[in-house]
Amino acid sequence: xxxxxxxxxxxxxxxxxxxxxxxxxxxxxxxxxxxxxxxxxxxxxxxxxxxxxxxxxxxxxxxxxxxxxxxxxxxxxxxxxxxxxxxxxxxxxxxxxxxxxxxxxxxxxxxxxxxxxxxxxxxxxxxxxxxxxxxxxxxxxxxxxxxxxxxxxxxxxxxxxxxxxxxxxxxxxxxxxxxxxxxxxxxxxxxxxxxxxxxxxxxxxxxxxxxxxxxxxxxxxxxxxxxxxxxxxxxxxxxxxxxxxxxxxxxxxxxxxxxxxxxxxxxxxxxxxxxxxxxxxxxxxxxxxxxxx
Amino acid sequence: xxxxxxxxxxxxxxxxxxxxxxxxxxxxxxxxxxxxxxxxxxxxxxxxxxxxxxxxxxxxxxxxxxxxxxxxxxxxxxxxxxxxxxxxxxxxxxxxxxxxxxxxxxxxxxxxxxxxxxxxxxxxxxxxxxxxxxxxxxxxxxxxxxxxxxxxxxxxxxxxxxxxxxxxxxxxxxxxxxxxxxxxxxxxxxxxxxxxxxxxxxxxxxxxxxxxxxxxxxxxxxxxxxxxxxxxxxxxxxxxxxxxxxxxxxxxxxxxxxxxxxxxxxxxxxxxxxxxxxxxxxxxxxxxxxxxxxxxxxxxxxxxxx
Numbered sequence: 001x002x003x004x005x006x007x008x009x010x011x012x013x014x015x016x017x018x019x020x021x022x023x024x025x026x027x028x029x030x031x032x033x034x035x036x037x038x039x040x041x042x043x044x045x046x047x048x049x050x051x052x053x054x055x056x057x058x059x060x061x062x063x064x065x066x067x068x069x070x071x072x073x074x075x076x077x078x079x080x081x082x083x084x085x086x087x088x089x090x091x092x093x094x095x096x097x098x099x100x101x102x103x104x105x106x107x108x109x110x111x112x113x114x115x116x117x118x119x120x121x122x123x124x125x126x127x128x129x130x131x132x133x134x135x136x137x138x139x140x141x142x143x144x145x146x147x148x149x150x151x152x153x154x155x156x157x158x159x160x161x162x163x164x165x166x167x168x169x170x171x172x173x174x175x176x177x178x179x180x181x182x183x184x185x186x187x188x189x190x191x192x193x194x195x196x197x198x199x200x201x202x203x204x205x206x207x208x209x210x211x212x213x214x215x216x217x218x219x220x221x222x223x224x225x226x227x228x229x230x231x232x233x234x235x236x237x238x239x240x241x242x243x244x245x246x247x248x249x250x251x252x253x254x255x256x257x258x259x260x261x262x263x264x265x266x267x268x269x270x271x272x273x274x275x276x277x278x279x280x281x282x283x284x285x286x287x288x289x290x291x292x293x
Numbered sequence: 294x295x296x297x298x299x300x301x302x303x304x305x306x307x308x309x310x311x312x313x314x315x316x317x318x319x320x321x322x323x324x325x326x327x328x329x330x331x332x333x334x335x336x337x338x339x340x341x342x343x344x345x346x347x348x349x350x351x352x353x354x355x356x357x358x359x360x361x362x363x364x365x366x367x368x369x370x371x372x373x374x375x376x377x378x379x380x381x382x383x384x385x386x387x388x389x390x391x392x393x394x395x396x397x398x399x400x401x402x403x404x405x406x407x408x409x410x411x412x413x414x415x416x417x418x419x420x421x422x423x424x425x426x427x428x429x430x431x432x433x434x435x436x437x438x439x440x441x442x443x444x445x446x447x448x449x450x451x452x453x454x455x456x457x458x459x460x461x462x463x464x465x466x467x468x469x470x471x472x473x474x475x476x477x478x479x480x481x482x483x484x485x486x487x488x489x490x491x492x493x494x495x496x497x498x499x500x501x502x503x504x505x506x507x508x509x510x511x512x513x514x515x516x517x518x519x520x521x522x523x524x525x526x527x528x529x530x531x532x533x534x535x536x537x538x539x540x541x542x543x544x545x546x547x548x549x550x551x552x553x554x555x556x557x558x559x560x561x562x563x564x565x566x567x568x569x570x571x572x573x574x575x576x577x578x579x580x581x582x583x584x585x586x587x588x589x590x591x592x593x594x595x596x597x598x599x
Contacts (some may be wrong), residue, residue, distance in 0.1 A: 033397075039397065067370075086479065086577075086581060095343075095396060095397060096337075096343055097580065097584065099343065099400070100533070100537055100576075100580045101577065101580045101581070102575050103530065103533075103534075103576075104534070104576035104577035104580060105573070105577060106573075107569060107570075107572060107573030107576065108570055108573035108577065110569070110571040110573075111567060111569040111573060112570065114569075115567065115570075123507060143472075148569050192373065223527065227404065227408075227526075230401055230404075231401060231405070234397060234398055234401040238397070264416055265412065265416055267408070267412050268409055268412040268413065268416070271408060271409050271412070272407045274405060275390055275402060275409070277407060278392060278394065278401070278402055278405075279393065282393050282394045282398060283398070284398075
């Protein structure tokens, strides 16, 4: 008989590592959504680009830990270019137009990446430090997933500190609520918004590089990840950091444990739970106080 | 208007006589998807309800028709009945779930509910054939008369398109359609006037489900196949793309959009693998340059000429 406690512990850790990934990726999306009121559906493409960069970096023999900053930079750079044109023209447009524009762009990027990186499934060569398993209550658990949990917590914390506890974060939040006043203080708000988008795209790429060890990389992953990120952000509630954390945990646990309990209809069960949650709490788990009247 | 309908019918008969089988099936696919896109326009263009789950209504009805056809034969009235009933029922279920939310939440809820239908279609192998889908459909028939081949299918699609267009047009012009636009523009004032936002939107969703279901009922007979791809959210997204290319808010724009999209998919993919890139480029260019789609651009051009 399998050790039930160990099994439960390993599944919980699985759910946590998946939640960590969802958190990092969801944060990238939610930063832009809640701070700039911009729906960016190219986020999945940033993720997949980061996955490919990470995989090629790890295969190239360069120091492995640099793969993650490299993925951050690559996706951030694409984000910077896209911000200049055409995102900037769409910040003031209704959500529908933003959704259409960014979804169209994501189609273009998806096909460009299929062209450039091929249609096969690529998996990264993990460095030796991250290979292998540890035994938790006599059950094996991959070290890489522990690394993922650690990275998720550390980066999430860093981002929270940056946005909530630094002057830079204060400027950003001020630019969102009253752009004119911030401009009169002599701060170029356009640059602030550019930086947020680069940060968001970079986070997408970084989580892609991290996620490649768990999900691999293949055409179509961008859409799956985009969906998960959107669901995470929406279930958690727009506009709050805590909401995204809550959303990532709920989605991560719902998807992991529905696979354990209903292997055949896993996603159906998980989706039902999420739909039910959204029906009970129509503005997400953590609804921020309304800012606008 | 009667003249336009008669001209369309005449054109259809001439096309049915002259065109080959492949072209007729292709045109039928455009018309059927165009009908579904037109019903999506009722939600997005007139109700402001951006749905990413419309393929679930269309594809769900296609599955229902295919299953009914395999069990009892392909009578057109049976097909349409099964499709409309399924589309309406799925829309009702979806409406109960989604219509309490707005904007981005509504988008995500339509997506989740639509994907739940896909999960059922993909995993319930005994009934839906799973990833393989359903093949081996009988030919269409009407009472005792068999309707084999592409010509009847095409003519049926034309007939259905005209009927659906007339229904949608009268709905949009009727008080209830005006109320739908009102709930999009001024939800608070509409509630103050005594309208129930839920009831107005729910009826629009039911009608959209019924129209999409009717189109979906004939869809399996285009390729004599229905697969889980027709229910997937990417199909819903493709419908939104067709709607935008054609023109949001103009009922006939959906047909143009479906023609452009399927034309790129069918003819461009013959000589390049990068047709999705082309769809993406056309789509982004439309959003950037023609926010009201081809229909809006034509209207503006005509208005400028006068």
